[in-house]
Amino acid sequence: MNILTILAFLAGACIAIQAAMNAQLGQVFNNSLLATSYAFLASFLLVAGITFYLSFNHQVATSQSLFSDEFTESIKQVPWYLWLSCVFSVIGVASFYFLIPKMGVGNMMSYALTGQILVAMIISHFGLFDSPSKLISATKLMGTVLLILGIILINKE
Numbered sequence: 001m002n003i004l005t006i007l008a009f010l011a012g013a014c015i016a017i018q019a020a021m022n023a024q025l026g027q028v029f030n031n032s033l034l035a036t037s038y039a040f041l042a043s044f045l046l047v048a049g050i051t052f053y054l055s056f057n058h059q060v061a062t063s064q065s066l067f068s069d070e071f072t073e074s075i076k077q078v079p080w081y082l083w084l085s086c087v088f089s090v091i092g093v094a095s096f097y098f099l100i101p102k103m104g105v106g107n108m109m110s111y112a113l114t115g116q117i118l119v120a121m122i123i124s125h126f127g128l129f130d131s132p133s134k135l136i137s138a139t140k141l142m143g144t145v146l147l148i149l150g151i152i153l154i155n156k157e
Contacts, residue, residue: 001097005068011110012070012113016105016109017101018039019093019105019108019109020040020100020105021095022035022036022038022093022096022097023035023097023100023101023105024101025097025099026097026098026101027101030098032094032098033094035097036090036094036097039097040089040090040093082129084107092112096108096112105152107154107155110151110154110155111151111155114147114148114151117144117147118144121134121136121140121144122136
Protein backbone atom coordinates (compact mmCIF):
# COMPACT_ATOMS: atom_id res chain seq x y z
CA MET A 1 0.00 0.00 0.00
CA ASN A 2 1.41 3.42 -0.92
CA ILE A 3 0.82 6.82 0.68
CA LEU A 4 -1.86 7.79 -1.86
CA THR A 5 -3.88 4.71 -0.97
CA ILE A 6 -3.63 5.56 2.70
CA LEU A 7 -4.66 9.17 2.04
CA ALA A 8 -7.64 8.00 -0.04
CA PHE A 9 -8.71 5.68 2.77
CA LEU A 10 -8.42 8.53 5.30
CA ALA A 11 -10.39 10.83 3.01
CA GLY A 12 -13.21 8.30 2.89
CA ALA A 13 -13.09 7.91 6.67
CA CYS A 14 -13.31 11.70 7.08
CA ILE A 15 -16.34 11.84 4.80
CA ALA A 16 -18.13 9.16 6.84
CA ILE A 17 -17.33 10.92 10.13
CA GLN A 18 -18.35 14.39 8.95
CA ALA A 19 -21.52 13.04 7.34
CA ALA A 20 -22.58 11.35 10.57
CA MET A 21 -21.72 14.42 12.65
CA ASN A 22 -23.54 16.84 10.37
CA ALA A 23 -26.53 14.50 10.09
CA GLN A 24 -26.77 14.69 13.88
CA LEU A 25 -26.43 18.48 13.62
CA GLY A 26 -29.35 18.43 11.17
CA GLN A 27 -31.39 16.51 13.73
CA VAL A 28 -30.50 19.00 16.48
CA PHE A 29 -31.49 21.87 14.15
CA ASN A 30 -34.45 19.82 12.92
CA ASN A 31 -33.39 20.92 9.44
CA SER A 32 -30.92 19.04 7.24
CA LEU A 33 -30.58 22.02 4.87
CA LEU A 34 -29.47 24.24 7.74
CA ALA A 35 -26.82 21.65 8.63
CA THR A 36 -25.78 21.62 4.97
CA SER A 37 -25.53 25.43 5.00
CA TYR A 38 -23.34 25.30 8.08
CA ALA A 39 -21.10 22.62 6.54
CA PHE A 40 -20.55 24.61 3.35
CA LEU A 41 -20.09 27.97 5.09
CA ALA A 42 -17.64 26.58 7.66
CA SER A 43 -15.77 24.67 4.94
CA PHE A 44 -15.56 27.76 2.76
CA LEU A 45 -14.24 29.91 5.59
CA LEU A 46 -11.65 27.31 6.57
CA VAL A 47 -10.38 26.73 3.03
CA ALA A 48 -10.43 30.46 2.20
CA GLY A 49 -8.43 31.21 5.33
CA ILE A 50 -5.85 28.52 4.53
CA THR A 51 -5.65 29.67 0.89
CA PHE A 52 -5.11 33.31 1.80
CA TYR A 53 -2.54 32.40 4.45
CA LEU A 54 -0.57 30.23 2.03
CA SER A 55 -0.89 32.77 -0.80
CA PHE A 56 0.52 35.56 1.34
CA ASN A 57 3.32 33.35 2.62
CA HIS A 58 4.17 32.07 -0.88
CA GLN A 59 4.02 28.46 0.28
CA VAL A 60 1.65 27.31 -2.44
CA ALA A 61 3.41 25.73 -5.39
CA THR A 62 1.39 27.27 -8.21
CA SER A 63 2.19 29.10 -11.39
CA GLN A 64 -0.65 31.57 -10.82
CA SER A 65 -0.96 33.72 -7.71
CA LEU A 66 -4.47 34.03 -6.32
CA PHE A 67 -4.34 37.77 -7.06
CA SER A 68 -2.65 37.75 -10.48
CA ASP A 69 -4.11 38.83 -13.81
CA GLU A 70 -3.42 35.31 -15.12
CA PHE A 71 -5.66 33.86 -12.42
CA THR A 72 -8.43 36.34 -13.28
CA GLU A 73 -8.13 35.38 -16.95
CA SER A 74 -8.25 31.67 -16.15
CA ILE A 75 -11.53 32.20 -14.26
CA LYS A 76 -13.01 33.66 -17.46
CA GLN A 77 -12.02 30.51 -19.35
CA VAL A 78 -13.90 28.09 -17.08
CA PRO A 79 -16.61 26.26 -19.09
CA TRP A 80 -20.09 27.24 -17.86
CA TYR A 81 -21.03 23.72 -16.79
CA LEU A 82 -18.15 23.47 -14.31
CA TRP A 83 -19.77 26.22 -12.24
CA LEU A 84 -22.70 23.83 -11.69
CA SER A 85 -20.62 21.42 -9.62
CA CYS A 86 -21.99 23.14 -6.53
CA VAL A 87 -25.47 21.83 -7.38
CA PHE A 88 -24.20 18.26 -7.16
CA SER A 89 -22.40 19.04 -3.90
CA VAL A 90 -25.55 20.44 -2.31
CA ILE A 91 -27.72 17.55 -3.51
CA GLY A 92 -25.18 14.97 -2.34
CA VAL A 93 -24.36 16.52 1.02
CA ALA A 94 -27.93 17.50 1.92
CA SER A 95 -29.10 14.01 0.96
CA PHE A 96 -26.52 12.48 3.30
CA TYR A 97 -27.67 14.62 6.20
CA PHE A 98 -31.31 13.87 5.47
CA LEU A 99 -30.93 10.12 4.90
CA ILE A 100 -28.39 9.09 7.56
CA PRO A 101 -30.84 9.51 10.46
CA LYS A 102 -33.39 7.42 8.53
CA MET A 103 -31.10 4.70 7.12
CA GLY A 104 -28.04 4.70 9.36
CA VAL A 105 -24.49 5.70 8.46
CA GLY A 106 -23.41 2.25 7.24
CA ASN A 107 -26.37 1.71 4.92
CA MET A 108 -26.25 5.24 3.55
CA MET A 109 -22.50 5.18 2.99
CA SER A 110 -22.62 1.79 1.28
CA TYR A 111 -25.29 2.93 -1.19
CA ALA A 112 -23.53 6.27 -1.71
CA LEU A 113 -20.20 4.56 -2.31
CA THR A 114 -21.81 2.27 -4.87
CA GLY A 115 -23.29 5.26 -6.68
CA GLN A 116 -19.93 7.02 -6.59
CA ILE A 117 -18.08 4.03 -8.00
CA LEU A 118 -20.59 3.38 -10.78
CA VAL A 119 -20.66 7.00 -11.92
CA ALA A 120 -16.87 7.34 -11.52
CA MET A 121 -16.36 4.32 -13.78
CA ILE A 122 -18.55 5.92 -16.45
CA ILE A 123 -16.74 9.26 -16.11
CA SER A 124 -13.37 7.50 -16.38
CA HIS A 125 -14.47 5.27 -19.26
CA PHE A 126 -15.42 8.28 -21.38
CA GLY A 127 -12.75 10.63 -19.97
CA LEU A 128 -15.40 13.18 -19.00
CA PHE A 129 -14.30 16.47 -17.42
CA ASP A 130 -10.76 15.90 -18.73
CA SER A 131 -10.26 12.97 -16.38
CA PRO A 132 -7.82 10.23 -17.34
CA SER A 133 -9.53 7.65 -19.54
CA LYS A 134 -9.74 4.20 -17.94
CA LEU A 135 -11.80 1.81 -20.03
CA ILE A 136 -14.32 -0.45 -18.33
CA SER A 137 -12.97 -3.98 -18.62
CA ALA A 138 -14.52 -7.37 -17.94
CA THR A 139 -12.59 -7.45 -14.66
CA LYS A 140 -14.02 -4.08 -13.61
CA LEU A 141 -17.52 -5.22 -14.57
CA MET A 142 -17.10 -8.35 -12.46
CA GLY A 143 -15.86 -6.23 -9.55
CA THR A 144 -18.89 -3.97 -9.94
CA VAL A 145 -21.27 -6.92 -9.88
CA LEU A 146 -19.54 -8.24 -6.75
CA LEU A 147 -19.71 -4.78 -5.21
CA ILE A 148 -23.45 -4.58 -5.79
CA LEU A 149 -23.91 -8.08 -4.37
CA GLY A 150 -21.84 -7.03 -1.37
CA ILE A 151 -23.99 -3.94 -0.86
CA ILE A 152 -27.13 -6.08 -0.99
CA LEU A 153 -25.64 -8.39 1.66
CA ILE A 154 -24.44 -5.49 3.84
CA ASN A 155 -27.90 -3.92 3.82
CA LYS A 156 -29.87 -7.15 4.24
CA GLU A 157 -31.84 -7.04 7.47
